[in-house]
Amino acid sequence: MAISLGVRRLIVYGDLDLVVNQVMKEWDVRSPAMTGYCNAVRKLEKKFEGLELHHVPRLKNQAADELAKIGSKREAIPRDVFLEHIHSPLVQEDPFTKESPQPKSATDSTEFEIPVV
Numbered sequence: 001m002a003i004s005l006g007v008r009r010l011i012v013y014g015d016l017d018l019v020v021n022q023v024m025k026e027w028d029v030r031s032p033a034m035t036g037y038c039n040a041v042r043k044l045e046k047k048f049e050g051l052e053l054h055h056v057p058r059l060k061n062q063a064a065d066e067l068a069k070i071g072s073k074r075e076a077i078p079r080d081v082f083l084e085h086i087h088s089p090l091v092q093e094d095p096f097t098k099e100s101p102q103p104k105s106a107t108d109s110t111e112f113e114i115p116v117v
Contacts, residue, residue, distance in 0.1 A: 009050040
């Protein structure tokens with residue numbers, strides 16, 4: 001999704017220290033399954049100008065945990081959870097200027113933050 005939206009820098013937050021450190025090449029990967037995931041990340045990271053993964057302790061990542069629980073169920077989304085489907089980039093580039101594109105909203109959509117659980 002981030003690629004199709006034209007995101008240039010991807011910042012990912014995850015609560016599994018092992019996964020974050022293996023993907024960021026801080027720790028050795030010993031599991032064949034994890035090797036496959038890391039290889040997939042390597043291929044995808046070439047499509048971005050920057051890719052960062054950050055560890056967030058599980059106690060500080062309650063919002064991501066709640067989203068993961070909601071996403072894993074086939075139930076209606078609770079009323080207190082905001083959901084927005086984004087089908088096109090929020091930033092439109094002007095082909096006639098050399099300036100950086102300006103976001104349509106207050107948030108800069110050239111950086112995309114995704115909580116990973």
